[in-house]
Amino acid sequence: MNWIAIDELSSKLPIPNGYRIEQLKRSEIPELIRCFKVWFPDVTVGAECCYQREDFYSREVFIKGEPERDVIVFLIKKDQEPVAMFSMQRSEDTLTLYGRIGAIAPRYRGEKLAYIAPALLEAMGRAMGMEVIYALAEFTIPNMQMVLEKAGFQIIGIVPASDRLMVAPGVIKRVYEAIYVKVLAADADVLRPQPESMTPRTKALYDFLFAG
Numbered sequence: 001m002n003w004i005a006i007d008e009l010s011s012k013l014p015i016p017n018g019y020r021i022e023q024l025k026r027s028e029i030p031e032l033i034r035c036f037k038v039w040f041p042d043v044t045v046g047a048e049c050c051y052q053r054e055d056f057y058s059r060e061v062f063i064k065g066e067p068e069r070d071v072i073v074f075l076i077k078k079d080q081e082p083v084a085m086f087s088m089q090r091s092e093d094t095l096t097l098y099g100r101i102g103a104i105a106p107r108y109r110g111e112k113l114a115y116i117a118p119a120l121l122e123a124m125g126r127a128m129g130m131e132v133i134y135a136l137a138e139f140t141i142p143n144m145q146m147v148l149e150k151a152g153f154q155i156i157g158i159v160p161a162s163d164r165l166m167v168a169p170g171v172i173k174r175v176y177e178a179i180y181v182k183v184l185a186a187d188a189d190v191l192r193p194q195p196e197s198m199t200p201r202t203k204a205l206y207d208f209l210f211a212g
Contacts, residue, residue, distance in 0.1 A: 001092045003062060003072055004127040012123045014115050015076075019083070021116065023064040024073040028082070029057050032075065035082055039103040042140075045172055046164035048101040051087070061087075071100070074120065076113055083108045086117045088124065095185075097125040099135035102144075114143065118151035122182065131185035136177040140165060145178060153180035156209055 006023050015021060024032065036043075036051055043049055050056040051073075062069040070091070076084040086102040099121045104113050118135070125133040135153065137144040149155070161174035183190065192210075195203055 001090065001095075001128055001130075003068060003090070004124055006074060009120065009123045009127060013119045014112070016111055016113070019076055019078050019111075019113070021074050021076050021120070024057075024061065024075055024085075025064045026057075026066070028075065029054055029063075032073070032082065032085060035105065036085065036103055039084075039105050040101075042166045043101070044166050051101060076104075076116065078108070083111075084113045084116075086120060088121055090128070090130070095129070095131040097121060097128070097130045097133045099133065114147045115151070118148055118153060122151070122184075125184055131189070132181060132183055134179065134181040136162070136179055138163065138165065139176045139178065140167070145180075148180040151182075153182045154209075155179065156181050 006021055010021060013021065033052055033054060044052070050060075057063065057073075060069055060071045062072045071087060071089045073085060073087045075082045076086070082105075084102065084104040087100040089098045089100055090096075091098070099117060102114065102117045121133050121135065124130075133153075135148060136159075137148060145155075155178050157179045159177050159179060162177045163175055164172055165175045167173045167175075193206065198206060
């Protein structure tokens with residue numbers, strides 16, 4: 001289940017004029033780390049603080065021209081300037097693709113670059129033969145919820161206190177996250193739960209989320 005080259009997917013993405021998207025190269029790692037700390041300074045703790053460490057890229061990230069790994073990082077550039085990043089992670093055993101973290105340089109946040117992320121996640125997932133794509137959205141970033149919903153992702157739950165975030169200088173809190181999913185598998189390939197397999201409270205939630 002190999003990653004698909006970004007050049008094969010770019011035509012399917014809502015990339016504004018003057019921008020382009022590329023897979024991360026090894027020579028770009030130090031600059032990405034520097035930019036990431038500026039673009040998303042609150043992520044000094046928690047699940048995605050690894051993107052601020054060079055050893056993470058060496059161990060876990062598929063760098064362009066090097067052996068494949070389960071995490072991939074893309075840079076969005078204007079001319080030669082990196083202005084945003086987006087990462088995703090594959091699971092070959094479950095045929096799922098997880099949209100990990102994304103970040104945009106503050107001066108470019110009005111350029112609708114965030115809409116590239118769910119479009120890329122779906123294009124990559126379909127091209128790879130993945131059956132489910134999903135992402136988490138922290139409640140501290142309401143714009144990401146809107147972006148995912150406009151891209152056709154469904155909110156299927158809220159995980160309380162699922163991650164850690166610096167919410168103010170020196171103040172770290174656990175934060176709630178919303179789970180958004182899009183099923184790419186054919187409906188005939190999905191085994192839906194039967195009423196007898198659910199408690200009343202579980203069935204009530206299932207009916208609320210998936211009825212019809």
